Amino acid sequence: MTGRWAAGAAVVLALGCVTASAQQPLDWPRESPPPPLPARQVTFPPYELRTLPNGLQVVVVMHHEQPAVNLRLMIGAGAASDPVGKKGVAALAGQLLDQGTANRSATDVAEAIDYVGGVLSVGAGTDLSFANVLVMRDSFDFAVDLLAEITRTPSFEQAEIDRQRQQVLSGIQVSMDDPAYLAGVVFSRLVYGDHPYGMPHNGTPQTVLSISRDDLRAFHQTHYAPNNALLAIVGDVDAEEAFASVERVFGDWERRPLPPTPSTQLPAPARRIVVVDKPGSVQTAIRVGHVALPRASPDHLAFDVALKILGGEGGNRLGSVLRTERSLTYAASADVASRRFGGDFMAKTDTRSDATAEVLRLIVEEVARLKRERVGRRELENAQAYLSGSFPLTIETPNAIAAQVLESLLYGLDLGDLPKYPERINAVTVDEIQRVSREYLQPQQLSVVLVGEAATFLDDLAGVGFDDVEVLSVSELGRFLGQGTAQATLESPLLAP
């Protein structure tokens, strides 16, 4: 949960064409859109990449317009590397990085970073853990020292563990009222099954309660190593100064043997529909998809374009069908989530409760149509025009450059592809879209999650082809997430009967 909200920001996502006519009293020319000015040269901004003898890879992107520096350290292990039965270790360990070190208490760390007007953020995702420090230029040395201290010597004091654990548990309790969270965790569990990607990053109350100080120290000891880390230094700093500072604070960090990567197989897509009943809801959160492909797959680019046609910028059939043509939703989209060991695709929207079955039918039909029919050449060109045309928008800030470089390093992609993104997008053909759609989409094997007031729509689901529906109450969610997994076996004493 975030601590703040903005009053009344409203977003508009409207695509597609519907003709209409009306009288215009004003004398105003009838005309077509104007032609563009001469195109500008677009160049991928320079960056420097070096590897320290201990294996730490360091990227420097210099940018001198604003007097600020951003340091981003990434560890190549996240929630997917949690020990069996201890879901939430990576997340809790990440969250504790700034809660005390060998030299400073949690409050010392907070006071130090706050005083210089800096921002410190820490945590863990699926495949990585991270610590970021943003400071103004004159605090660069301080930031480098602090980053090394919190990532190399976190103290994991018991009192701080207890505090953060309570925050995680309370956060989960709040999330139990959040349809987007519920839909997301159930969808992951359906799609990834017993694979580590199938459980929520933060764990469940049962697993979080079982995490000990030793678990956290062991995770840190095992995964936080220079040969498993990436560091980006971005902004108003000289490259040589940056590399020298990194050498100073990370140079003596000892290389360590890394554990073998988890080898759990991803399950094959299997048709399954789960309703999380939330009486009183006015909308249903709908998530539809299945396992697709890992980030490093050579088909990733073409599949991503195919999904943009289904539900992304520059295309978005779902938006046209559900919003523009039928006013059934505020937003509909489809995305590829590709990680190190595998990925998924997911179509999502939220609609008023009584329209749930109809919207589900329309989504499933659009997935099927993408597999069944060749996309139009014009439709592909529009998606390509957006993706390749927006390239200059994606390289505006040094942080955006660093993020692209770090992503490539993390997933083992070819760095040489980064500047060639527009050319690679424009080379995708209609045939290729059809090939990847046929290969990766299985409309008969979709996982479906519906979070909303079951009584309103449950009887309609059979009529749109889903008759084997599992219905869960929110209080049954913990059991559902744990069932059939190694976690369930280990943690069964903590599970409710």
Place this chain on the structure above:
Amino acid sequence: MKSPAAGRVLLVFAVSALASLLLLSATVETAVRPPKFDYELHTLDNGLTVVLSEDHSTPIVRSELVYHVGSKNEAPGRTGFAHLFEHLMFKGSRNVLSDSHLTLISRVGGDGNAYTTEDSTTYVETVPAQYLPLILWLEADRMATLRIDKETFESERLVVKEERRWRYEDTPFGLLSEIMYDQAYSVHPYKHTPIGTMADLEAASVDDVQEFFDTYYVPENATLVLVGDFESSEALALVKHYFDRVPKAAKPVPRAIPREPLQTGERRINLTQSQNWPLPAVIVAYHITYDGHPDAYPLHIAVKVLSDGQSSRIFRRLIYDDQLAVSAFGQGTIIDDPNLFYAVSVVQPGRTAEESEKALIEELDRLKTDFISDTELQQAKNQFARDYVFTRATVEQKASHLSHAAVIHDDITTADAEFDIFMNITKEDVQRVAQTYFTKENRLVLTIAPPAPAGRSFLQPGDEE
């Protein structure tokens, strides 16, 4: 991984206060100064304000077209209308088919959007620089010739209702803002939030659309800000080509807004919220001043001291030391008309709302009785400088600062000048504004709780609280 520093700083001084403070300012003790904006300001014959700021670092351009009309301009019984109208601006004009505005932009690799606040409605585009003519043409076309028809109006109203359900009704604590403002105000339209009520959305008619368009969507009520890779002279010629032909308004833009009467006694409200309210929330709110009033800056310092970072007072007290709250913060909404300074605590399971209320009020009262420390003051200034620097990295952020200064302050120089004003705030200033506004008579204490006992949790009996 988004940084909490990304929030925009919205607090700026009035010109008079600014001038007097600049005279007093001697040496400003701060770490790093951000560079100043380079911009041109023009006004077209029809009244359109134009701000041009060149930035050649990336071949893109950002456009912000701000209409100085928001939910506070809505007629009684028409809450949510300014935002509903914003949606209709994507439904076609003389040369643009319904829903094709964004399609035309995405086909050149650009992004477009719009948002509505209490005070203004902003239409934005970011495109590769060579497509500047396209976005000017699109914006001028809908400013002059918006297509309005009943069928489109009714279908888009359904979409806005879905937006309300999704963004506010089915989200944990999603209605907190709405409830707070409804309780805090009696007559000023800040009593309602921009999304409005379902009943009022339903009551709106297509006739209201034409009236609103004719009244508020006129050049003299609009400011166009362009930031990016262009030559200003060339950009100005393009702006004139497309916008000079938009006619001047037939009547002046109405500016009268009902004033909120002074609150003269503490208001205490306890409510139960059965849906999407997982934990009790305590809100302590005070009526404050408007953006541009000299008190605005010290109030902003107070926000920093209370709530910026883990060493801030509210975080340290309620979350870290006493562990009373899952989330707690203080915030000042300083906008066109007097709004609220409020502190919120989402109560930690096992603790009480009374404990949170007591702690929040004590922290706010402490600002009245004791000076903040020199360290806290310097820290707040460093954090302000950081916000200033970190939120001017992109053409989008730059355009946002410039438009805010030009529209809300009606003085574009404030986009840069606020920095020195802020650096000269004293701890006496902070105490003075705390004593002015954080009084019991001016206070609303609002507790909103789920039906007892605590809501739907899958924490099991015997687990930790």
